[in-house]
Amino acid sequence: MTHPSISRVSLGSIAMDDAHACEAATDKGLPSGIDASMVDEYASQSKLLQEFVKIPNIGKAWIFSSKNENTSRAMVSIGQSDLLANKKRNFLLNSHISKSAAKSVNFQWSPFPIEMSGVSAIVPSPSGEKLLLVRNAEDDSPTKLEIWGPCQLENEIHIPKYVHGSLYADAWFEGISWNQEETFIAYVAEEPPQPKPEFNDSGYKKECSSQKDCKSWKGQGDWEDNWGETYSKKRIPALFVANISSGEVRTVKGISRSLSVGQVVWSPSSSYSLVFVAWSDDNGFQETPRKLGIVYCYNRPCALYAAPDPFKEEADKPSTDSKADTTAMVKLTADVSSAFFPRFSPDGKFLVFISAKSAVDSGAHNATNSMHKVDWPADGKLEGSLSVADVVPIVMSPQDGCFPGIYCSGLLRFPWLSDGRTMVLSSVWGSREVILSVNVASGEVSRVSPLDSDYSWKVLALDNNNILAVSSSLITQPQMYYGSESSQTDKSFQWDWQEISSPFPKPSDKVSSLLADHKFSLLKIPISNPSDKLPDGAKLPFEAIFVSCKDSTSSPTVVVLHGGPHSVYPSSYSKSLAFLYAQGYNLLVVNYRGSLGFGEEALQSLPGNIGSQDVNDVLTALDFVTKRGLIDASRVAVVGGSHGGFLTTHLIGQAPETFVAAAARNPVCNLSLMVGTTDIPEWCFLEMYGKEGKNCFTESPSAETLAQFYEKSPISHISKVKTPTLFLLGAKDLRVPVSNGLQYARTMKERGLETKIIVFPEDNHGLDKPQADYESFLNIGVWFKKYMSK
Numbered sequence: 001m002t003h004p005s006i007s008r009v010s011l012g013s014i015a016m017d018d019a020h021a022c023e024a025a026t027d028k029g030l031p032s033g034i035d036a037s038m039v040d041e042y043a044s045q046s047k048l049l050q051e052f053v054k055i056p057n058i059g060k061a062w063i064f065s066s067k068n069e070n071t072s073r074a075m076v077s078i079g080q081s082d083l084l085a086n087k088k089r090n091f092l093l094n095s096h097i098s099k100s101a102a103k104s105v106n107f108q109w110s111p112f113p114i115e116m117s118g119v120s121a122i123v124p125s126p127s128g129e130k131l132l133l134v135r136n137a138e139d140d141s142p143t144k145l146e147i148w149g150p151c152q153l154e155n156e157i158h159i160p161k162y163v164h165g166s167l168y169a170d171a172w173f174e175g176i177s178w179n180q181e182e183t184f185i186a187y188v189a190e191e192p193p194q195p196k197p198e199f200n201d202s203g204y205k206k207e208c209s210s211q212k213d214c215k216s217w218k219g220q221g222d223w224e225d226n227w228g229e230t231y232s233k234k235r236i237p238a239l240f241v242a243n244i245s246s247g248e249v250r251t252v253k254g255i256s257r258s259l260s261v262g263q264v265v266w267s268p269s270s271s272y273s274l275v276f277v278a279w280s281d282d283n284g285f286q287e288t289p290r291k292l293g294i295v296y297c298y299n300r301p302c303a304l305y306a307a308p309d310p311f312k313e314e315a316d317k318p319s320t321d322s323k324a325d326t327t328a329m330v331k332l333t334a335d336v337s338s339a340f341f342p343r344f345s346p347d348g349k350f351l352v353f354i355s356a357k358s359a360v361d362s363g364a365h366n367a368t369n370s371m372h373k374v375d376w377p378a379d380g381k382l383e384g385s386l387s388v389a390d391v392v393p394i395v396m397s398p399q400d401g402c403f404p405g406i407y408c409s410g411l412l413r414f415p416w417l418s419d420g421r422t423m424v425l426s427s428v429w430g431s432r433e434v435i436l437s438v439n440v441a442s443g444e445v446s447r448v449s450p451l452d453s454d455y456s457w458k459v460l461a462l463d464n465n466n467i468l469a470v471s472s473s474l475i476t477q478p479q480m481y482y483g484s485e486s487s488q489t490d491k492s493f494q495w496d497w498q499e500i501s502s503p504f505p506k507p508s509d510k511v512s513s514l515l516a517d518h519k520f521s522l523l524k525i526p527i528s529n530p531s532d533k534l535p536d537g538a539k540l541p542f543e544a545i546f547v548s549c550k551d552s553t554s555s556p557t558v559v560v561l562h563g564g565p566h567s568v569y570p571s572s573y574s575k576s577l578a579f580l581y582a583q584g585y586n587l588l589v590v591n592y593r594g595s596l597g598f599g600e601e602a603l604q605s606l607p608g609n610i611g612s613q614d615v616n617d618v619l620t621a622l623d624f625v626t627k628r629g630l631i632d633a634s635r636v637a638v639v640g641g642s643h644g645g646f647l648t649t650h651l652i653g654q655a656p657e658t659f660v661a662a663a664a665r666n667p668v669c670n671l672s673l674m675v676g677t678t679d680i681p682e683w684c685f686l687e688m689y690g691k692e693g694k695n696c697f698t699e700s701p702s703a704e705t706l707a708q709f710y711e712k713s714p715i716s717h718i719s720k721v722k723t724p725t726l727f728l729l730g731a732k733d734l735r736v737p738v739s740n741g742l743q744y745a746r747t748m749k750e751r752g753l754e755t756k757i758i759v760f761p762e763d764n765h766g767l768d769k770p771q772a773d774y775e776s777f778l779n780i781g782v783w784f785k786k787y788m789s790k
């Protein structure tokens with residue numbers, strides 16, 4: 001006799017429920033949005049996409065050296081999408097590194113990773129003997145700082161919400177820094193909110209209480225600005241220092257509330273121990289009395305400042321002088337409009353930083369960077385701004401194949417080789433990500449990643465003079481490499497790269513064979529309209545990445561366009577693009593003029609010419625591959641997001657015979673609508689009018705300006721459109737609000753054109769939550785299959 005266990009009963013009942021649910025769905029017809037003719041395609045593509053989605057990706061890495069110079073240890077963070085929970089999960093994997101005399105290196109990975117659930121940041125101390133884990137709470141509970149020793153939790157600091165909110169652990173404001181003695185941690189966290197007015201039966205309560213009282217309610221008070229897209233809950237990032245043994249937390253005083261701070265590091269000076277970046281609420285020259293959106297916007301003026309450590313300042317103050325003013329903070333880089341990513345040289349003599357002054361001065365949201373340094377006063381006395389010297393200037397027009405300038409979106413916490421003068425960083429060089437070394441004394445820049453590689457390379461961590469890096473291409477999954485200095489000439493380092501044993505399981509045979517069915521190349525495309533008015537750098541060829549099937553001419557092609565417009569599609573692996581070409585397509589990824597990685601003149605040639613120069617570059621690239629017999633020009637689709645969606649919708653309007661299908665992710669379709677609703681209205685002015693746009697920006701454009709915005713927008717070409725188009729929109733997008741895509745899509749419907757709209761209610765501009773990302777690319781795959789197989 002069998003006794004069904006409780007779990008068997010409950011599993012059985014789930015199966016019954018599922019069966020009933022399925023029957024009910026069949027009775028009612030197909031679920032919303034599923035095209036009856038594509039059900040099998042939808043099911044098979046959804047299965048394939050799961051295979052791509054479950055492959056983990058490499059995040060950050062840290063290396064801990066040991067007394068024995070032939071061994072060290074690595075810790076690598078790994079991310080994996082959890083579709084069901086709609087979250088990204090993060091794991092840590094450890095490895096023992098041993099180096100032989102012959103310079104071969106062996107990584108021995110621990111058998112399993114450990115999940116870091118609820119951890120927002122991981123920061124090892126300078127000696128590598130302690131580890132800080134930050135746990136931000138999603139509710140009203142305190143933020144936790146955990147200090148770990150080699151095999152124990154040494155201290156746990158709970159910081160209530162009235163002291164500060166979450167620690168910033170993003171790529172922009174984040175600054176979490178141990179002092180050299182490993183006794184204090186400086187960090188950036190959200191300033192506690194101002195109390196709200198409280199009301200009860202008798203009206204306004206003059207005395208507010210922190211207790212919850214069921215007979216009163218909180219009002220709203222004044223609306224407060226935030227930093228826009230992805231930062232809608234962030235108002236004022238402020239600076240704090242925690243004593244890791246006592247757990248005491250102090251605010252760094254004397255910083256104006258109109259400044260938002262980030263990226264704090266400890267200085268070698270005893271009086272001004274903290275150096276950080278600050279952005280002003282009024283956005284500097286634009287003198288807009290509001291915070292404009294900041295994510296992806298390097299054109300916000302910012303400067304480096306120094307302030308005293310609040311613990312030290314208190315200790316140094318004579319006891320009788322308790323009312324003395326706090327030492328004022330000092331602005332260090334008054335002469336340059338942008339300064340960020342501060343790093344002290346190991347001997348403390350220089351402070352090196354990156355600048356996006358060209359972005360700030362021109363108004364373009366991103367541009368070629370420069371690198372600078374200031375001499376740090378040996379006595380630590382700071383009386384005002386320091387004299388800023390150039391290390392690497394902006395490259396206006398690179399010679400063929402030569403260094404195009406720095407494009408830097410992050411620096412290692414300790415980016416120095418053992419000479420204490422050479423910094424290692426990741427940058428962009430044409431359509432590749434590359435690793436560079438910069439000698440900050442001489443300004444010499446060298447490419448550290450292999451010169452003959454069209455793959456993309458990123459530095460993960462330094463192991464003394466060796467580099468742990470990750471390399472990938474659009475058709476090759478990320479693989480870790482260890483770079484060792486092979487010979488050191490008088491001036492420069494040389495590098496040997498060894499592939500290291502991968503801790504990751506091999507992708508399924510199916511995925512591997514789909515990737516292996518393709519090859520990729522970087523195409524240099526001459527521009528089609530080399531007018532004399534253009535500066536030399538804007539007449540140089542731009543690039544496109546061509547991912548081709550074995551027989552490219554008998555396969556359909558998808559044109560892929562990045563947003564920004566001042567960003568780039570690098571040659572690195574992208575699961576979404578791999579899933580797309582795995583359907584048997586060629587990809588033509590166009591890095592039109594205006595993209596990062598090609599020098600400043602090419603980049604600055606786009607503002608003022610959007611909707612024409614960029615559109616022509618894409619059509620020129622398409623013409624280039626067609627004329628060389630590389631593709632079948634009768635089966636081409638186009639996909640792009642944001643400014644890439646602006647191009648997508650412009651292309652189907654301006655070249656209505658060219659594309660058989662299109663997909664637009666949060667597209668800019670109507671600048672005259674966007675300008676009044678986006679978090680970056682000045683972007684519309686700048687891209688529309690070029691540098692002039694910076695001077696004529698206003699919150700209330702005239703009817704004439706609005707008409708010009710409309711003329712430059714894809715919506716003005718909609719009467720010519722024929723292409724079936726899919727729209728993927730995030731209802732919480734503050735950058736290109738959902739109304740832009742909806743208006744265009746509804747007009748297409750009004751005109752009887754084939755249109756499909758999916759709105760993700762909880763997603764913003766990036767559409768990057770796992771479920772939105774999955775459903776978007778699945779629908780792009782099915783939409784393209786439907787129209788490209790005809």
Ligand SMILES: CC(=O)N[C@@H](C)C(=O)N[C@@H](C)C(=O)O
Nearest residue numbers: 296365563564565642643735
């Ligand atoms: C600066 C900016 O956000 N521009 C948008 C219009 C855009 O194109 N966004 C980019 C970053 C994107 O790819 O989403």
